[in-house]
Amino acid sequence: MASWSFVIENIKGFASGFGDNWLTYVLQLILLSILYYLIFKILKNNKATKFIGLIIFFILFSGVALAFSENIQSGFLFLVIAMVALIVFTMFHTEIKRSMLDAGVKKSKAEPVTITGVELIMDEIVRAVQNMSKNDIGALIVLSNDNLPEGIIESGTVINAKITSQMVEAVFYPKAPLHDGALVIEGNKLYAAGCFLPLAQDEKLPKEMGSRHRAALGVTMVASVTAIVVSEETGIISIVKNGAVKKKYADATDIKEALSDYYWSDLTAEAKI
Numbered sequence: 163m164a165s166w167s168f169v170i171e172n173i174k175g176f177a178s179g180f181g182d183n184w185l186t187y188v189l190q191l192i193l194l195s196i197l198y199y200l201i202f203k204i205l206k207n208n209k210a211t212k213f214i215g216l217i218i219f220f221i222l223f224s225g226v227a228l229a230f231s232e233n234i235q236s237g238f239l240f241l242v243i244a245m246v247a248l249i250v251f252t253m254f255h256t257e258i259k260r261s262m263l264d265a266g267v268k269k270s271k272a273e274p275v276t277i278t279g280v281e282l283i284m285d286e287i288v289r290a291v292q293n294m295s296k297n298d299i300g301a302l303i304v305l306s307n308d309n310l311p312e313g314i315i316e317s318g319t320v321i322n323a324k325i326t327s328q329m330v331e332a333v334f335y336p337k338a339p340l341h342d343g344a345l346v347i348e349g350n351k352l353y354a355a356g357c358f359l360p361l362a363q364d365e366k367l368p369k370e371m372g373s374r375h376r377a378a379l380g381v382t383m384v385a386s387v388t389a390i391v392v393s394e395e396t397g398i399i400s401i402v403k404n405g406a407v408k409k410k411y412a413d414a415t416d417i418k419e420a421l422s423d424y425y426w427s428d429l430t431a432e433a434k435i
Contacts, residue, residue, distance in 0.1 A: 283325050283350055284421040288414050290330035291390060291399060300394030301334040302344040302374045305424040306353070306387050310346065314381070318343050318357030325352055334392075344377065344389075360384060362405070378402040388420055 287303070294301050304310070319340060323329050325347065333355045334341045340356030347353060362379035378389035383405040390412075391400045401409040401420045409416050 279350065280425045284418055284425070286325055286327045287330065287347075287390075287421060288417050290327035291392060291417055292414060293327065293331060294334060294392045295397040295399050298394060298397045299331070299334055299336065299392065300341075300374055301330075301390075301392040302359075302378060303330070303390040304344050304346045304357075304359070304378075304381060304387050305389070305421070306346050306348050306385070308348055310381070310385050310387065314344075314357050314359060315346065315354050318346070318354040320354045321352055323352040325350060344381070375400065375402070375407070379405055379407070382406075388424055390417065390420065 291301065291303070293299075321333075329352055330345065332338060333345050333352070343356035344359050345352060345355045346357055359377035360380040360383075361373065361376040362383065364379075367376065367379070372393065372395070374391050374393070378391045378400070379402060381387060382389055382402050387403075389402040391402060392398075393400070398410065399412040399417065400407050401412050401416060403420075409420075412420075
């Protein structure tokens, strides 16, 4: 391992060469500053501020590695590794972001439900969604495993009510105080209503996609949840998961399939942890 004296010699060598190449170094500093400013701004706008700290760590780590390197090539190797990590994040930011946020929350504490009970719950939800669709009543339902960021739950009202089609429809009744927000279901309970979700900021999204769809996309980007959306304008039902619309023009079969995945896959898997 390189000694501290070697590090000091590296710094002195850099300082002595700075006078001859100062313009190059200044231009590099300006370009890198602009680059990282734009990256940090994008992360902040997409509510991914946790990754700013991660990138700063890579920068500092690369700088320390460069200082301790016996040759400049090996030092730049660490810089290349940091840039590759940044590229990987850019390509798979949704999956990484969701995994990091999920790691910081407790998993489901929902009460166990019998097979018959789950079938009844799914029937109630399907009935409510179809009724709202027929009457062009907008709705946004999130199927959670207690893995949503605390801020989302705190933005709404905890109701902790039994799941019935009447209760679901009552929440989204246009004159109801909580109808504009999302309804969060956890296991066999309507856990919270009127919750505000992060909106997807992708400029490529169709202009006709309203705030409910953008909220559904946004929340499924930051947590492993499924969202069911009913359009207020058209009554069209959509199933959203993993930051994408998995099914548009969903019917009763599609809704029940999404609910089955939630109750028989997601909740069952969480219960085993």
